[in-house]
Amino acid sequence: MELIRGFERNIEAFGVIGTLRVLSNRVIHAPRKMACWPPNAKFPVSLRLGTTDIAVYRQNLIERQYEFPLPFTPRTIVDAGANIGMASIFFANRYPEARIVAIEPEAGNFKMLTENIRPYPQIEAIQAALWSSDGEVSLHGASGMDGSYGDWGFTVGEGSGTPALSILALIRRFLPGMIDLLKIDIEGAELELFAKADWVRHVRCIMIETHDRFRPGCSEAVRAALGERWEQRGETAAFLVRER
Secondary structure, eight states: OHHHHHHHHHHHHHHHHHHHHHHHHHHHOOOSEEEEOOTTOSSOEEEETTSTHHHHHIIIIISOTTOOOOSSOOSEEEEETOTTSHHHHHHHHHSTTOEEEEEOOOHHHHHHHHHHHTTOTTEEEEOSEEOSSSEEEEEEEOOOTTSOOTTSOEEEEESSSEEEEOHHHHHHHHSSSOEEEEEEOOTTTHHHHTTTOGGGGGEEEEEEOOOTTTSTTHHHHHHHHHOSOEEEETTEEEEEOOOO
């Protein structure tokens, strides 16, 4: 029964041909990439088969995990931890007048991000990590407390080699004084980001997935900075920081 449900979910997400390509990749590891057209999107996207791109696509564009009802229409959006661009593309289609800054540190993901957002001139991509201060950080594969999350992304930490930007630097360089919507999925770096959260006054709404499995204490740091006013959708919590 679960096998049938999985097949049905793939048909819903990728259509018949896309599902056959996904199955082919699992069996013979080919093809390695495919294009698919998300529902309610203006343009197709490219996915790397045999990677978490499939799950990221499904979460963002099929399950629509960032579809929270907001009391305003965001005009400035930051997609922190943009991965291959699926959340940015969701926001671009939901809020076509918004300016979107997508920030992603990992080179392979960033390459896919730039490919996927090319038809959307309102999205600007930056290869950097979101961090508590400007400078550089180290980038390495993510792993959970039991070592079982290594395929899901990349974590950053103290070190060098990868450019890093703070929220205030993003605002100064790319946005006009205020972030209406800040989406955060940064694989545990929320612990440092929210340790000193004076930047929060420059944000109207935050949608965040916390990663206590990578860095215990992430959820506590977020709640300490933002309080308890939030709605939950899947793994993502939405905080309305400023209504005006």
